[in-house]
Amino acid sequence: MPKIFELSNLQFLIDLDQKFFADKLQSWDGNFWKKIARDDQFLIYYIRDSIEFISFAIVQKTEQWHLLKMVTDEKWQKKGFALQLLETIITDAKLQKMSIFLEVEDKNFAAIQLYSKLNFKTLTKVVKYYSNGSDCLKMLRS
Ligand SMILES: CC(C)(COP(=O)(O)OP(=O)(O)OC[C@H]1O[C@@H](n2cnc3c(N)ncnc32)[C@H](O)[C@@H]1OP(=O)(O)O)[C@@H](O)C(=O)NCCC(=O)NCCS
Numbered sequence: 001m002p003k004i005f006e007l008s009n010l011q012f013l014i015d016l017d018q019k020f021f022a023d024k025l026q027s028w029d030g031n032f033w034k035k036i037a038r039d040d041q042f043l044i045y046y047i048r049d050s051i052e053f054i055s056f057a058i059v060q061k062t063e064q065w066h067l068l069k070m071v072t073d074e075k076w077q078k079k080g081f082a083l084q085l086l087e088t089i090i091t092d093a094k095l096q097k098m099s100i101f102l103e104v105e106d107k108n109f110a111a112i113q114l115y116s117k118l119n120f121k122t123l124t125k126v127v128k129y130y131s132n133g134s135d136c137l138k139m140l141r142s
Helices: 007-024 030-038 081-095 109-117
Strands: 042-048 053-061 065-072 100-105 121-126 136-141
Touching: 007 030, 007 042, 007 053, 007 065, 030 042, 042 081, 053 081, 065 081, 081 100, 081 109, 100 109, 109 136
Parallel strands: 065 100
Antiparallel strands: 042 053, 053 065, 100 136, 121 136
């Protein structure tokens, strides 16, 4: 599973991001994506076939690892790709002796199921965390 990211592929991720998050105001603009692609504190994990991106996850290396975002393209969902990506991230984080934390919208049942399956535990709920007024769960896998 490749982790080294080519800038020429960035538009695929921007498109995938906007497809899922544009209506929820959680998509990132092009400049932030460029920062992520160039800056060593961010890791881009992805699965793709010869034509398109299937799934991606973005990690920020802070004092712990912060899973910023994870998306599987709709037509590839429920086939185990996000699980596969996240297992790779967990393995890498363990090697670095890092725990992983994340925020997830409290109504995002699919994502919460995924994270719970991989032993992420809910730390707290933050009311109106997102700009659309939704609440989030903060989760940690130590
Ligand atoms: C959440 C998301 C990344 C899961 O991707 P995926 O590749 O379909 O997930 P997987 O096939 O690896 O599923 C792994 C586990 O997650 C859970 N899960 C995934 N999709 C689910 C759904 N629609 N409903 C309930 N549980 C679900 C299940 O526990 C599943 O295991 P199972 O198949 O044995 O039941 C995907 O639904 C997605 O891209 N959603 C939109 C973006 C998003 O909300 N991202 C997370 C917040 S940043």
